[in-house]
Amino acid sequence: MGAYGRLLRYVAAIKNEVAWKVLIGLAISTTYIGQAFAMAKAVSVVFLGGSVSDIAGYLVIALAAVFLRGFLTRLMESYSKVVAAKVKNKIRLLIFDKILRLGPGYLSNKRSGRVQSLVLDGIESLEPFLVYYVPQIITIAISGLVIGFYLTLLDGVTGIIIIIAMMLCVIVPYLTVPLVSRSIVTYWRSYALLNAQYVDAMQGMTTLKAFKASRSKGEELAGNALAFYRQAIRNTTFSLIDSGLMMLLTSIAASVTVAIAAYRTDLGIIPIGAVSAFLFLAAECARPMVDLNNYWHNSFLGLSVAEELFEIVDQELVITERENPDQTSLEQGLPSLQFSEVSFAYQEGEKPALDKVTLDIQPGQTIAVVGKSGSGKSTLVNLLLRFYDPSQGRILMNGVDLKDYAIDYLQQKIAVVFQDTYLFHDSIAENLRMAQPQADDRALKAAAKSAGAHDFIRALPAGYQTVIGERGATLSGGERQRLALARAILKDAPLLILDEATSSVDAKSEALIQKTLESLTRNRTTIIIAHRLSTIQNADKIYVLDESRLAETGTHEELLQLKGVYAGLVDAQRRGNGHE
Numbered sequence: 169m170g171a172y173g174r175l176l177r178y179v180a181a182i183k184n185e186v187a188w189k190v191l192i193g194l195a196i197s198t199t200y201i202g203q204a205f206a207m208a209k210a211v212s213v214v215f216l217g218g219s220v221s222d223i224a225g226y227l228v229i230a231l232a233a234v235f236l237r238g239f240l241t242r243l244m245e246s247y248s249k250v251v252a253a254k255v256k257n258k259i260r261l262l263i264f265d266k267i268l269r270l271g272p273g274y275l276s277n278k279r280s281g282r283v284q285s286l287v288l289d290g291i292e293s294l295e296p297f298l299v300y301y302v303p304q305i306i307t308i309a310i311s312g313l314v315i316g317f318y319l320t321l322l323d324g325v326t327g328i329i330i331i332i333a334m335m336l337c338v339i340v341p342y343l344t345v346p347l348v349s350r351s352i353v354t355y356w357r358s359y360a361l362l363n364a365q366y367v368d369a370m371q372g373m374t375t376l377k378a379f380k381a382s383r384s385k386g387e388e389l390a391g392n393a394l395a396f397y398r399q400a401i402r403n404t405t406f407s408l409i410d411s412g413l414m415m416l417l418t419s420i421a422a423s424v425t426v427a428i429a430a431y432r433t434d435l436g437i438i439p440i441g442a443v444s445a446f447l448f449l450a451a452e453c454a455r456p457m458v459d460l461n462n463y464w465h466n467s468f469l470g471l472s473v474a475e476e477l478f479e480i481v482d483q484e485l486v487i488t489e490r491e492n493p494d495q496t497s498l499e500q501g502l503p504s505l506q507f508s509e510v511s512f513a514y515q516e517g518e519k520p521a522l523d524k525v526t527l528d529i530q531p532g533q534t535i536a537v538v539g540k541s542g543s544g545k546s547t548l549v550n551l552l553l554r555f556y557d558p559s560q561g562r563i564l565m566n567g568v569d570l571k572d573y574a575i576d577y578l579q580q581k582i583a584v585v586f587q588d589t590y591l592f593h594d595s596i597a598e599n600l601r602m603a604q605p606q607a608d609d610r611a612l613k614a615a616a617k618s619a620g621a622h623d624f625i626r627a628l629p630a631g632y633q634t635v636i637g638e639r640g641a642t643l644s645g646g647e648r649q650r651l652a653l654a655r656a657i658l659k660d661a662p663l664l665i666l667d668e669a670t671s672s673v674d675a676k677s678e679a680l681i682q683k684t685l686e687s688l689t690r691n692r693t694t695i696i697i698a699h700r701l702s703t704i705q706n707a708d709k710i711y712v713l714d715e716s717r718l719a720e721t722g723t724h725e726e727l728l729q730l731k732g733v734y735a736g737l738v739d740a741q742r743r744g745n746g747h748e
C-alpha cells in the first residue's frame with residue numbers, strides 16, 4: 169500500500185506532536201494499569217482474608233487513577249484536535265499550492281465538486297490515521313510490552329500467550345484489508361460523484377429551471393444519493409462485522425489468558441495473587457486493541473483518499489520555470505510581442521486550436537484579433553499568460569521567450585479582462601484590490617470611474633463595501649464586466665488584453681469605456697479581442713483568425729479592400745444588425 173507508507177512521511181513531519189500524544193497516551197495507559205494493578209492487589213488481599221481497611225489504600229489509588237484519567241483524556245482530545253487542524257491545514261496548503269501551479273489546464277478536465285470533496289472532506293478523512301492511529305499503535309506497543317513483560321515475570325507461559333494474543337490483534341485487522349478497502353473506495357467514489365453532481369446542479373440552477381430540467385436532474389441526484397446510501401450501509405456492515413470480530417478476538421484472548429492463569433494456579437505453578445493481576449491486566453491489554461481497531465477502520469477512508477491526493481502531488485508540472493528566470497526584461501519600455509509559427513492543441517492528437525500562427529506586435533501598438541467563434545482567439549491569451557505552452561513555435565515578449573520569464577513576473581505585467589469575468593464572494597473593494605492589494609480608496613474610485621463602474625457601485629447599499637456574491641451573482645452582466653475592466657485598469661500593467669471586454673455593456677457605457685480605453689491604450693501595448701467589429705476599427709493592426717490559422721492581417725480599410733474573411737465578418741455583422 170504505497171499511500172500508506174507515504175502518509176507516514178507526513179507523520180514524520182509532525183513527530184514532536186506525535187511524541188506528545190504518545191506520552192499522554194502512555195500516561196492514560198498508566199492510569200488504567202495503576203487502577204487494574206490496585207484492584208488486582210485489593211482482590212488478592214480480600215482472597216487472602218484481608219479486611220476493607222487493608223484495601224482502602226488500593227481503592228484510593230484506583231479512584232485517583234480514574235480522576236487523573238478523566239483529566240488526561242480531555243487533554244488528549246483537545247491536543248488531538250489542535251494537531252489535527254495543524255496537519256490538515258499543512259496538507260491542504262500543499263495540495264492547493266500544487267493545483268495552482270498545475271494551473272487552469274489541469275482543472276479544465278476536472279469537476280469542481282470532485283476537487284472540492286477531495287480537498288475538503290478527503291483531507292478531513294486523513295485525521296484518524298495521522299492523528300489517532302499512528303500514535304495509538306506506538307502507545308500500545310510500549311504499554312503492551314511493559315504489561316506483557318510484567319506478566320511474563322509473574323508467569324512466563326501466560327505472559328507469552330498474552331503477548332502473542334496482542335500481536336494477533338494488531339495483525340488480524342490487516343487480513344480484512346482487501347475486502348474493507350474495496351468497499352470504502354466505492355463508498356468514497358459514490359460520495360465524490362454525488363458531491364460533484366450536486367455542485368454542478370447548484371451552479372446550473374437557472375439553466376435547469378429555464379429548460380424545465382430540474383425534475384430529471386433531481387431524479388438523477390436522488391438515484392445517486394440512494395446508491396451512496398446503500399454503499400454507506402454496506403460499508404457500516406463490513407465495519408461492524410470487522411470490529412465485532414475484533415472484540416470477540418480480544419475478549420477470547422483476555423479470557424483464555426485468565427483461564428490459563430487460573431489453571432496454572434490450580435496446578436500450583438503460580439501463586440493465587442498473580443491470577444488477579446492476570447484478570448485485570450489481561451483486560452487492560454485488550455482494551456486499547458479495540459480502540460486501535462476503531463482508528464484503523466476510521467483511517468480507511470483516508471487511506472483510499474490519500475491515493476488520489478498523491479496523484480495530484482505527483483502530477484508532473486507541464487508549465488515549468490527555468491532556473492534563474494528573467495525578471496527584468498519587461499522593465500525596458502512597453503512590451504513588444506512576437507508569435508512565431510505557434511501551434512497548439514488542448515489535447516494531444518486533437519485538431520489544433522492554433523495552427524502556425526505568426527503575429528508581430530510592436531511596443532505601444534493596439535492590435536485587434538477577430539475571427540469566428542472557436543477560431544482560437546482566447547487560446548492566444550491562454551498562451552500569453554502561460555496557462556499552456558505552445559506545442560510548436562515560440563512566443564517572444566520584448567525579444568525574450570515567455571518560457572524564460574519567471575511566471576509570476578510575466579503575469580504581473582499583463583492585465584486581462586477575460587471573456588467570462590470571475591468575481592469572488594467578497595466586497596467590491598476587495599475584488600478590485602486583487603489587482604493591487606495596496607491600492608487606496610482613491611485609486612479604486614479612479615479605476616472604477618474609468619471603467620464606468622463608479623456610479624452603479626455608489627448606488628449599491630454599502631457602496632464599495634457591498635458583497636457581490638459568488639461569481640458576482642448579485643450584479644448584471646454589464647456591471648460585472650465593468651468591474652473586471654476596473655480591476656484591469658487598477659493593475660496598471662504594460663500589456664493590456666481585453667477579451668470581449670465590453671460585449672455585455674450597454675451602448676452608453678460602451679461609449680464611456682471606449683473613451684477610457686483610448687487614453688488607457690496610449691501608454692500600453694494592447695490586444696483587443698472583439699466580436700463587435702465596430703469597436704476595433706481604429707486598431708493599428710487587425711489579425712483575422714479562421715479555423716485556427718491566421719487568415720489576414722491589416723488595418724480596417726486594408727482588410728475591407730481585401731474582400732476576404734474580415735470583409736465577410738463585417739458584412740455578416742451589418743446584416744445581423746439590420747444595416748443592409
Ligand SMILES: Nc1ncnc2c1ncn2[C@@H]1O[C@H](COP(=O)(O)OP(=O)(O)OP(=O)(O)O)[C@@H](O)[C@H]1O
Pocket residue numbers: 276514515521539540541542543544545546547548587
Ligand atoms: N480548455 C479547453 N480544452 C479543450 N479544448 C478547448 C479548450 N478551450 C478551448 N478549446 C477549443 O479550442 C478551440 C479554440 O477555442 P478559443 O476559445 O480559443 O476560441 P475563440 O476564438 O476564443 O472562440 P469564442 O469567440 O467563441 O470565444 C475551440 O475549438 C475550442 O473548442
